[in-house]
Amino acid sequence: MSLIAQTFKNLEQKGRRALVGFVTAGDPDIEKSLAVMEAMIEGGCDILEVGIPFSDPTADGPVIQASSQRALAGGMNLTKALGMVKALRQHHSAPIVLFSYYNPILAYGAERFYRDALAAGANGLLVVDLPFEEAGELTGKWPGKDLDLILLVAPTTPRERMEQIALNASGFIYLVSMTGVTGSAGLDLEQVTHTANTLKSVTDIPIAVGFGISTPDHVAAVSKVAQGIVVGSAFERIIEKNINATDLPSIIFQYAKTLKATALKP
Amino acid sequence: MNPTENRQHDQMPNQRGYFGSFGGRYVAETLMPAILELEAAYDKAKQDAAFQKELSHLLKNYAGRPTPLYFAKNLTDYAKGARIYLKREDLAHTGAHKINNTLGQALLARHMGKKKVIAETGAGQHGVATATAAALLGMECTVFMGVEDVARQEPNVKRMELLGARVVPVPSGTGTLKDAMNEAMRYWVGAVKDTYYVIGSVAGPHPYPMMVRDFQQIIGIEAREQILKEEGRLADMLVACVGGGSNAMGLFYPFRNDSVEMVGVEAGGTGVPNGKHAATLCAGSVGVLHGSKSYLLQTADGQIQEAHSISAGLDYPGVGPEHSYFKDLKRARYVWVLDDAVLKAFHLLSRTEGILPALESSHALAWAVEQAGRMDRDKILIVNLSGRGDKDLGIVLSKKESQQQVKGAKK
C-alpha cells in the first residue's frame, strides 16, 4: 500500500479526515516557501501538495496565478522544487504530492521525472491538464509504480467516466467541488455531496474534495462526505497578504491548526 | 511527393485527435465532458445535410463567398517572376477568413442548444467574426482580448461592441493572444454548462483543430477550382501566414494530395532566433499548451516564452498541431519574415494593387514577392490574403518611415 493510501487508512481508523494543503513551491523564494511548507505540516496538514509553477495556469484563478508568477520570478522550476521536497524530507514524513501542468513535466522527461521525484521523497503526482486518456503517455514511461497518479473528478464528470477515472487513479481521487477554476467563491455542499456519493458508488479509493474551501466550517461540512479536504487558494491568500511578515510561518501554522480541528469523521 | 503517400493525411486526426504525434486533448477534467460532447455534435453535424445546407447558404449569401482569386498583375510585374494570385479573404464579410469558422461554430452551438458563446481574439478579427455570428443567430457573446491588443487593434474593439459583444480586456502576461486564450479557457471552466467556446484557429484540444480546418478548407476548395478554371492547372506554390494556422490550413488542406508546394510564413518579429519573434515552427520545440501537443516557444524548463509580432494575430507562442505534423512530414515548409519587411509589403500592395492588406497577411505577401522573383515567369503562386488592413492603420501610420522606402514602387 502506498504511503498516501496508508495515510488515509490510518486517519480513518482514528476517526479523522485528511487535511491536504496546497502551496506553490518557491513563493516568493525557496527559504520562505520551505518555512511555510513546514508550518503547514506542523499545523496539521496530513498531506502536502507542492505546486510546480507554470507560466500559463489555465485552470487557476487570480490567487494561484499570482503565486505562480511570484515563484517563477524567484527562479523556481521543477529541479528546484524537487530540491525543496528533499529538504522537507529531512524532518517530515507526511506524503507529498507534486502538482503541476503537463508541459514542465514533459520538458523534464517522463522517466527522469519518475526517478528524481521518488529520490527526492515525493509520493504522488497530479497534473491538472492531463486527463486519464492522455496520462498513459506519461505513466507508460515510468519504470515502476511507486508514484501515485492522482486524477480529478469534476461536477461535470458523468458516472461512466468516473468509473474509467477510478480504474486509472491511485492514492486518492481529487473531487473538484465546483464547475470553475481554483479560488472561485461559493462552496455548494449539495452539489459536492451528490458528486461524492456518485463517485463512492463506483470506487473505494479515498476522495479528497477541493476548490472553494477556506473555513473550519467548510472543513467540517466536507468531512461528512469525503475522506479528505484540500485547501489551496486560502493558504495562498494568506501568503500573499503576509508576504513580508516575519511571522508568516506562525500565521500559516495557526490557520492549518484551526482547519485540522474540524477535519473529523462524523 | 508521392500522392499515395500523401493520402495518409486523409486519416488525420485519429480517434484521439492526433495528427501523428501532435494534437490530443490536454484539458482540465471539468472541460473533458464538454469537448467529448462537442466532438459528437460535430460528427453529427458533418453528416447532417440540413446543417451543411444552412452553412453553405450563409457562406454564400451572408459572408459573400466564394471570394475571388485575383491575378495581381501589378504585383507580378513588380516581382518579375512567378504569376501571383491573391485569394481575397479580405473581401469576405467582416474583412477576414475568420467568418468561415465562426459561422460554422455558431451554427453548431445553436444545434447544441447553447445560447452563449465566448471567444479569444488577438487582432480582433476572430472576435469581430464571432460577435457577428452571435448577432446573426441571437446569441450572447463575450470576447477576451489582451490589453496590448485592445490598444493596438482599437477599431475592432469598437466593432465588437457595436455588434453587441462584451469585450473583456486581459492584463495578464504580455496582454496578447496567449493571455486572452488563457482567460477564455478559465472562463469556460466556470461556464461550460451553458456556454460554447468558439476557438479562432486550428489550435486547442481535439476536435477544434480538425473542426476549424474543416470550416476553413472552403478557402482551398474554392482556390483549387478557381485556379484550374483560370490557368487550366494547379498552382506551383501556396503561401499563407501562420499564427495559429487557420488561414494557412484552410488554403493548404484541399491541395494536400497534389504536387503543390506549401509555405507557411511565421512572424519573425525583430529577428530569429535572437530577437523577439513568434516563429513557433521555425524556432520552437514540442510541448503542450492550450489543450494540444504541438511546437511551442518555451524555455528548457517548459515555461512558455513571450512571443512578439507587429501583427496581433500572429503574436502567439503556439501553433495548430496539424502544422507541426506537416512540418515534421515535410509536407509544408515554414519560414519567417521580419516586422520591417511586413510593413514594406503592406505599403507595396497598397500602392501597386490598391489593396490594404492586414499586417498578418502582409507576412505572406512579403515572403511571396521575394520568392516570386526567384521563380520563372510561367510558375504560379497563390497567396492567401487572409484579411484587410483597415484595423492596422494606427500601427502603420505610427511607423511612417516604412512608407518612404517603397515610394515609387510602382514602375
Ligand SMILES: Cc1ncc(COP(=O)(O)O)c(C=O)c1O
Ligand atoms: C487577417 C488575419 N490573418 C491571419 C490571422 C492569424 O490566424 P491564423 O493563423 O489562424 O490564420 C489572423 C488572426 O487574427 C488575422 O486576423
